Amino acid sequence: MNGRRLSYLAVALLWLITVFAAFKAGIHFGPEAYADIDSPARVALLTRELTLIRHGKEDAVLRMKEIELDGQVVRAVTCESEGGCGYLAWPLGRSMDRSALLREVAAYRSAHPSVVTNGNFARHVVESTNWLHEQYGRP
Numbered sequence: 001m002n003g004r005r006l007s008y009l010a011v012a013l014l015w016l017i018t019v020f021a022a023f024k025a026g027i028h029f030g031p032e033a034y035a036d037i038d039s040p041a042r043v044a045l046l047t048r049e050l051t052l053i054r055h056g057k058e059d060a061v062l063r064m065k066e067i068e069l070d071g072q073v074v075r076a077v078t079c080e081s082e083g084g085c086g087y088l089a090w091p092l093g094r095s096m097d098r099s100a101l102l103r104e105v106a107a108y109r110s111a112h113p114s115v116v117t118n119g120n121f122a123r124h125v126v127e128s129t130n131w132l133h134e135q136y137g138r139p
Contacts, residue, residue, distance in 0.1 A: 066115045070125045073105060077128035080135075099136065106136040 049061045080102065109129050116122045 063115055066112070069105075069108075070114050070116050070121070073109070073132065074121075074124045074128045076102065076105070077131050081131060102132060103136040106132040109133075 049064065052058075052061050080098070106129075109132060114122070114125045114129060116125050
């Protein structure tokens with residue numbers, strides 16, 4: 001009977017060690033692997049943007065970047081307002097001053113309003129931008 005309990009304990013301990021090792025490896029290697037997976041698409045996008053700039057279409061690239069910023073503002077505000085960013089950024093969360101970064105975004109959005117003006121996405125952008133201004137102020 002004691003031998004059986006000891007083997008269950010050994011299996012449970014081995015399982016715990018394996019889960020901990022996988023979790024630790026995921027923390028260290030996960031973000032880099034995610035960035036590597038996304039890199040071919042980012043390289044293609046940057047190539048297209050540079051081509052547009054070289055052909056004198058800076059306004060098109062600027063508009064694309066403004067829309068990209070709007071999407072990231074919505075994501076950042078959703079994460080901040082729901083309180084999950086601190087957990088998602090762990091263990092790096094302590095070294096990143098998110099409030100300073102979001103104050104910078106709020107100041108930029110005050111000087112340069114969103115280019116998206118209609119549709120459901122525009123409503124989310126307006127709500128998120130208003131939240132940014134409420135939390136981090138207008139310059």
